[in-house]
Amino acid sequence: MGERKGTNKYYPPDFDPRVHRSLDAYHGTHALRERAKKIGQGVIVIRFEMPYNIWCGGCGRHVAMGVRYNAEKKKVGMYYSTPVYEFNMKCHLCDQRYLIRTDPANFDYVIVSGARRKEQRWIQQRMVKSRRRTARQSVA
Numbered sequence: 001m002g003e004r005k006g007t008n009k010y011y012p013p014d015f016d017p018r019v020h021r022s023l024d025a026y027h028g029t030h031a032l033r034e035r036a037k038k039i040g041q042g043v044i045v046i047r048f049e050m051p052y053n054i055w056c057g058g059c060g061r062h063v064a065m066g067v068r069y070n071a072e073k074k075k076v077g078m079y080y081s082t083p084v085y086e087f088n089m090k091c092h093l094c095d096q097r098y099l100i101r102t103d104p105a106n107f108d109y110v111i112v113s114g115a116r117r118k119e120q121r122w123i124q125q126r127m128v129k130s131r132r133r134t135a136r137q138s139v140a
């Protein structure tokens, strides 16, 4: 919807580009409309996709990887020069809220509160095994 409204190029007769600068400024709105409702607090609403399987902390039900939420995105810190973002969203099955943060140090997401991760980091385990194998070969 925001995209459709953003393409409206009607300039009212009393529009003065030197005074109003842009149509958004004339209407007193942000280009991202209702997604930028809390922009003053540094919060923007984005579409967040669950990066792995989790169990909700409120209803205990399983939420699959790939389920999408309208999440409030906020910058909460820095990891060297990389910003750390926090996403706040509501469970689609109950009133529980999830708080998930990016983890640039491990190229991952961490659950701060509201849910429990289903441990499925197979690739990492395989890498550990292969590393052990190569260590054994180098000894022999």
Ligand SMILES: [Zn+2]
Residues within 6 Å of the ligand: 056, 057, 058, 059, 060, 061, 091, 092, 093, 094, 095, 096
């Ligand atoms: Zn839930």
